[in-house]
Amino acid sequence: MPNPTAAMLVIGDEILSGRTRDANMYFLAGELTKQGITLAEVRVVGDESDDIISAVRALSKRYDTVFTSGGIGPTHDDITADCIAAAFDRHIDVRDDARALLAAHYENTGSELNEARLRMARIPDGAGLIENPVSVAPGFTVDNVHVMAGVPSVFQAMVASVLPNLTGGAPLLSQSLRIDHGEGDIAGPLAALARKYDDLSIGSYPFQKNGAYGSNIVIRGTDGSRIDAAMTQLAGMFP
Amino acid sequence: MPNPTAAMLVIGDEILSGRTRDANMYFLAGELTKQGITLAEVRVVGDESDDIISAVRALSKRYDTVFTSGGIGPTHDDITADCIAAAFDRHIDVRDDARALLAAHYENTGSELNEARLRMARIPDGAGLIENPVSVAPGFTVDNVHVMAGVPSVFQAMVASVLPNLTGGAPLLSQSLRIDHGEGDIAGPLAALARKYDDLSIGSYPFQKNGAYGSNIVIRGTDGSRIDAAMTQLAGMFP
Secondary structure: OOOOEEEEEEEOHHHHOOOOOOOHHHHHHHHHHHHOOEEEEEEEEOOOHHHHHHHHHHHHHHOOEEEEEOOOOOOOOOOHHHHHHHHOOOOEEEOHHHHHHHHHHHHHHOOOOOHHHHHHHEEEOOOEEEOOOOOOOOEEEEOOEEEEOOOHHHHHHHHHHHHHHOOOOOOOEEEEEEEOOOHHHHHHHHHHHHHHOOOOEEEEEEEEEOOEEEEEEEEEEOOHHHHHHHHHHHHHHOO | OOOOEEEEEEEOHHHHOOOOOOOHHHHHHHHHHHHOOEEEEEEEEOOOHHHHHHHHHHHHHHOOEEEEEOOOOOOOOOOHHHHHHHHOOOOEEEOHHHHHHHHHHHHHHOOOOOHHHHHHHEEEOOOEEEOOOOOOOOEEEEOOEEEEOOOHHHHHHHHHHHHHHOOOOOOOEEEEEEEOOOHHHHHHHHHHHHHHOOOOEEEEEEEEEOOEEEEEEEEEEOOHHHHHHHHHHHHHHOO
16 A cells, blocks of 8 residues: 655745745654655745635645644734635644643743733634644644644654654655766666666765766665665666 | 846756755745845646646746746656656657757767757747756746756856847835834734835744744835835834
């Protein structure tokens, strides 16, 4: 059976304007691979309701699981929760369980649970809450979409809350070999190897170092013994 | 008149598996912002023909310009050129102008222009070539889609070749101010400011440092005097 699939939706003008370099995609990609879930697509959109809603609908329909990052804070540009509700035609308002989490937290820290902070307790009807051990304000899950914060430390903590509840497949294993020949020299034999081991994914990632060309060949798959066999043959090709 | 729009399509299994951290999106985002072109969407897909073709069609239709990165090398997993041809119903084969570039280069370097390397001269009919001062094998432009390499040094050189030919808009200017209050405390006044300056984009990017909460407020727009005015008012709000 093929591994379950996932998509990620990164939400935020700051990524698209080049102000912020996204760190969450790389983190999530690595975590999903370890868990045996295939990250099949990522989209990045700005803080625009229509764009967020249509991306959520498209990805939710096509993939087993969707992860979003960004746009669930207390400020006016945080519109993700309302967009998720709209995407699934759910009602959204401040919910008692989320409000209770925030109330306890702000009582402890001596801050006021004002109108802006209460925005973070707006949760679509029927959604499950995602624990946020870093800054308390929860993420949430609607249908197959997990809605999480953009701040990397919070995003990572929320991923850790969600992942154990997902059904993974066989973890994707990989081995790599550095070959000190240009891609143009190795491409022919490599294509033959890829045809022979068509249950594996064989990728070539070229580099140039001190004027010399080379490539890192990465062989990926779920069957370690097949990867071993292909790797042995590859090593013999370019001694 | 609103600024022209752009999208980016990142192609490669290595990004989605978490093996490689993409660097090209962040670079392109910054370059386009300087040029007054709004990067409105990014998608990342794997080395799958159907996914590449449908993403190229969707993005090309919706945005003024599309940039792709990845998948134009000589190995079997480099399928981007064929997918672009398919997306635009163009014929593709080795083209004389591209072959001549490669032939001269490999004659100089003493390498053979073999079948694999010739794959890099496969260019869709009617496409313009994009100069590659780093490793010669060209990118190309079909319709409004610029097809470029994934290796960051080559990608950046190709972007430099393409950008001067694009019509930019007013460069997006921005100023930012660090405010040492939690987002929950500043969200109300900030929303009022955003309503007053609705021609500007006002974003709030929270951080936590040594246990204290704060936020960087970024005000973006194309009219510097309006940004100055909003920034002055912002600074007065949280002395």
